[in-house]
Amino acid sequence: MTETGQDRRLAAVWRDARVVEVRHHGDRAVILRLDVPDRVIHRPGQHYVVRLRAEDGYTASRSYSAVSAPSDDVVELYVERVPDGEVSGFLAEVVEPGDLLECRGPIGRWFAWDGTTPALGVGGGSGVAPLVSMLRHGLDVGRPELLSLAVSARTAADLPYREELEAAGALVALSRAPGGFRLDAASIGAVADPGATAFVCGSTRFTLAMESHLLSAGQPTDSIRVERFGPTGDEEETDE
Amino acid sequence: MAITRGFTGRRRQAERDPRLPPGQYDVGRSWPVLTAEPTPRVDAERWSLAVDGLVANPTTWSLKDLRKLAGEASDTYRGDIHCVTTWSKLDTSFTGIALDRLLEIAQPLPAATHIVEESTTRYRTNLPLDDVTGGKAWIVWEHEGKPLSREHGGPVRMLVPHLYFWKSAKWISKITLLDHDEPGFWEVNGYHDRGDPWLEQRFDGD
Numbered sequence: 001m002t003e004t005g006q007d008r009r010l011a012a013v014w015r016d017a018r019v020v021e022v023r024h025h026g027d028r029a030v031i032l033r034l035d036v037p038d039r040v041i042h043r044p045g046q047h048y049v050v051r052l053r054a055e056d057g058y059t060a061s062r063s064y065s066a067v068s069a070p071s072d073d074v075v076e077l078y079v080e081r082v083p084d085g086e087v088s089g090f091l092a093e094v095v096e097p098g099d100l101l102e103c104r105g106p107i108g109r110w111f112a113w114d115g116t117t118p119a120l121g122v123g124g125g126s127g128v129a130p131l132v133s134m135l136r137h138g139l140d141v142g143r144p145e146l147l148s149l150a151v152s153a154r155t156a157a158d159l160p161y162r163e164e165l166e167a168a169g170a171l172v173a174l175s176r177a178p179g180g181f182r183l184d185a186a187s188i189g190a191v192a193d194p195g196a197t198a199f200v201c202g203s204t205r206f207t208l209a210m211e212s213h214l215l216s217a218g219q220p221t222d223s224i225r226v227e228r229f230g231p232t233g234d235e236e237e238t239d240e
Numbered sequence: 241m242a243i244t245r246g247f248t249g250r251r252r253q254a255e256r257d258p259r260l261p262p263g264q265y266d267v268g269r270s271w272p273v274l275t276a277e278p279t280p281r282v283d284a285e286r287w288s289l290a291v292d293g294l295v296a297n298p299t300t301w302s303l304k305d306l307r308k309l310a311g312e313a314s315d316t317y318r319g320d321i322h323c324v325t326t327w328s329k330l331d332t333s334f335t336g337i338a339l340d341r342l343l344e345i346a347q348p349l350p351a352a353t354h355i356v357e358e359s360t361t362r363y364r365t366n367l368p369l370d371d372v373t374g375g376k377a378w379i380v381w382e383h384e385g386k387p388l389s390r391e392h393g394g395p396v397r398m399l400v401p402h403l404y405f406w407k408s409a410k411w412i413s414k415i416t417l418l419d420h421d422e423p424g425f426w427e428v429n430g431y432h433d434r435g436d437p438w439l440e441q442r443f444d445g446d
Contacts, residue, residue: 008430012445016242051263053241058249058256061263061326086250086265094246102241107443109429110276204273204391211278221361224278 011040016100030092033074041070044133045112048105062087065129069136080126111227115141122210123151124202132161135168150191152183185213192217201227259320261437264328273391277361282411284395293416296347310337317378322437324404334399336380339372352417357398357409364424365407404435
C-alpha cells in the first residue's frame with residue numbers, strides 16, 4: 001500500500017462517484033457506500049471530500065473518513081448529521097442509490113495505518129469511523145492482533161458500528177449507560193502501549209482528555225496522532 | 241462536473257457573504273480546534289521565540305520582551321480566518337506583535353526567500369518570505385482581548401490570516417529564514433504548499 005506521487009495526483013482529482021447504498025442510522029447519521037471510478041485505494045484512516053454542486057455553481061463540501069477496508073469494492077462513509085448541517089442534512093435526506101456525488105480522495109498521510117505495525121485506536125462517538133476501517137483492514141490482512149481499540153460514547157445508540165467493535169474485542173465505554181463507565185486514566189493506562197502508534201479520534205474535548213491519559217500512561221508524545229472529529233470539533237460539542 | 245440532484249444550497253450565491261472564500265462556510269461564534277498531535281502545555285514564563293537562519297542578527301525574545309515591544313495599532317489584526325477543513329471565522333481579532341517588527345530587528349539577509357515556522361511540538365510549516373512580510377503576519381497571544389487558550393495555540397501562536405490556518409503554527413517557538421522552500425508537516429502529508437483560500441489551494445495537486 002505504498003502511496004506513489006501518481007496516486008496522490010489521482011487522488012486529488014474530483015470524480016463522480018455513484019451511490020450504491022444508503023443506510024440510515026436513525027436520525028443521527030447516514031452511511032453512504034460509493035462506487036468511485038478509477039479509485040485510488042485508501043489507507044485506513046484517510047478521508048474523502050464530498051462536494052455538493054447546485055445548478056448555479058454554488059458548492060459545499062465536507063470531509064468524511066473512509067470506514068470501509070481498502071479491499072472493499074466501494075468506499076463507505078459515515079456521515080453524522082450535524083444540527084442544521086447543510087451537507088450532512090442533504091446527504092441524509094435527499095441522496096438515494098443511483099445518485100452521483102462529486103468526491104475526491106483519499107487524503108491525508110498522517111492519520112493512516114497500513115496494517116503492519118502495532119496500533120492503538122482510541123475513538124469517541126462518530127470518531128470511531130476511521131478506526132473501523134483499520135479494524136476491517138487488520139482482519140483482511142490476517143493481523144487483527146496488531147490493533148487494540150478503546151472506544152467511547154454516551155450510550156450504545158451513540159456509538160456507530162458498536163456490534164462490529166465489540167466483536168473485535170474493543171474496550172467499549174458507555175459513559176451514560178446503566179453500569180457504564182468512561183475512558184479514564186486507568187482504562188487508558190491498561191491499553192496504552194509505548195511500542196504502538198496511537199490514533200486518537202473524536203471531539204476536541206474527548207481528544208484532549210485522551211491525549212493526557214495516554215501521556216500519563218507513558219505513551220510517547222511522538223507516537224500519538226490526533227484527528228479532531230465530529231460536527232466542527234466545537235468546544236460546545238460534548239460527546240465522550 | 242455533475243450537478244448534485246436536488247441540491248440548491250442553503251445560501252444562494254447572491255446572498256453569500258463576500259468575505260467567504262469559495263467552498264468555505266461561516267462558523268459564527270464558535271472556533272473549531274484542529275491539531276494533529278497532542279496539545280502541549282507551554283509555560284508562558286519560559287516560552288521564547290527565536291528568529292534565526294539567514295538573518296544578520298539572530299534574536300530570541302521572551303513573551304515579556306515581546307509585550308514590551310508591542311502596543312502599536314499594527315500589532316492587532318481584525319479580520320477573517322480560514323481553515324482548510326472548510327470553516328471560516330469572520331471579523332475576529334488577535335493581538336500580539338506584527339512579524340515585520342521582529343524581522344526589522346533580525347534583519348533578513350538578501351538571500352532569504354522562505355521561512356519555516358516551528359512549534360514546541362516540532363510541528364513545522366513553510367512559507368515564502370513574501371507571505372509573512374508587509375503587514376501579513378503576526379505573533380499573537382490574545383484573541384478577542386483574552387489570553388489565547390492552549391488548544392488554540394496559547395500562550396503564543398503565529399497568525400498568517402490570508403492563508404489557510406495550518407500555515408499559522410500554534411505554540412510557535414522558532415522562525416527560520418532559508419534560501420529555499422522546505423515543505424512542512426502537512427505539506428509533505430498531502431496538503432498544498434502555499435494554501436491560498438481564494439484559490440482553493442487545499443491539497444497537493446490543487
